Amino acid sequence: MLARVFLFAFLLAGAVQADPAKWRVEWPETNFAQSAVADWSEIRSGGPPRDGIPAIDAPRFLPASAENRIGEREPVITIELKGGRPRAYPIRYLIWHEIVNDEVSGIPVAVTFCPLCNSALVFDRRTPKGTLSFGVSGKLRHSDMVMFDRQTESWWQQATATAIVGDLTGTTLVALPGWMESWADYRGRNPDGLVMDEPDFNRAYGRNPYRGYDSARQPFLYDGALPPNGVPPLMRVVRVGNRAWTLERLREAGTVTEAGVTINWQPGQASALDAGRIARGRDVGSIRVQDGQGRDLPHDVMFAFAFHAFWPDGVWMHSE
Structure with missing residues (x-):
């Protein structure tokens, strides 16, 4: 509700x-x-x-x-x-x-x-x-x-x-x-790392106010062009620069190396926009993007409609 x-x-x-x-x-x-x-x-x-x-x-x-x-x-x-x-x-x-x-x-x-x-x-x-x-x-x-x-x-x-x-x-x-990765993956790799503490605001932390959003057919407050080639607008894509890989392709492959980057997918991260409690969201997995020397690269895991809206001439990295 x-x-x-x-x-x-x-x-x-x-x-x-x-x-x-x-x-x-x-x-x-x-x-x-x-x-x-x-x-x-x-x-x-x-x-x-x-x-x-x-x-x-x-x-x-x-x-x-x-x-x-x-x-x-x-x-x-x-x-x-x-x-x-x-x-x-x-x-x-x-x-x-x-x-x-x-x-x-x-x-x-x-x-x-x-x-x-x-x-x-x-x-x-x-x-x-x-x-x-x-x-x-x-x-x-x-x-x-x-x-x-x-x-x-x-x-x-x-x-x-x-x-x-x-x-x-x-x-x-x-x-x-x-x-973005799961709390378990972060903590396991960084036992001496830091985590942001709960802010001093009256919010229902841990709950998702957008329940079911990433399963919707259409994005909210958006009436622009939809992605090409039948890509669902609310499918997650990994954006690196002006290129996008669908999460489904990466989930199936596990690792993709092309266009000068290596993208790894592994299971274990809950969707924040699925269930009423974030911790119960369906598994969408985690992404790590690195260059040829193994250095982490800036990237985004965004919805396909947003990639198409801001990079209308962007390159869709579909499998051959």
Whole structure:
């Protein structure tokens, strides 16, 4: 019931026509004269207002060995940067907060998750205009979260890490290696690693407010073109640059090496967008993407419709 009410509110809000003139009341510091958006109707209200989904700015961490609330198969976003202790950011928190502003190995990072696109990405928050901190605007474009920076109030597309409205339009953040895997896999590999502690908000952590979403026929708040070649819009794909591999192909193959990358799939990670409790979601497996030297590469495991929306000329890596 909670999921249906939540998504109905999203759909109702999304029907409101986009109008920058109306947005200026809520966004007085945003420069709407600077924009890469040709059609403002692409940007919709997602329901919550600015900061209605509160980003986390000062995350606390526990030793992985001290955490006992997270299910073995629950997904976490892992960061393992040279010179620092590995960190896990549980999706049970990010599904409610979507952005964590943190610092890892001396690098200011934004750890992000967009539930409607299943897009989990890590960015360096440093730009030529200084270090930024990010919040959730409450807006969506092609069903993907629109972030905003608190320094210039420019709007940023989460899926592409690029500013699309405001003074920083055209600026792109540097993506950092990060990946989604099960809590058990992270903890087993990093017994001395860290895990983000539960935030001090009144949220039903561990529950999925988007129950059944990744089994739907159509994405919510999206009316753009659907993927080619009969690829279901809510099928997960692994995006590396402008190329996409379907998760089904990777599940069948286990390992695929082509286009200069090696992609490994292994079972054990629950879908965060399936069952009412994240820990009970069906097994979608985990992905690791590396180059020829075994170095982890930035990538995304997103829904096919989102890949096609933001990379309409992207390359679909189907098996021969």
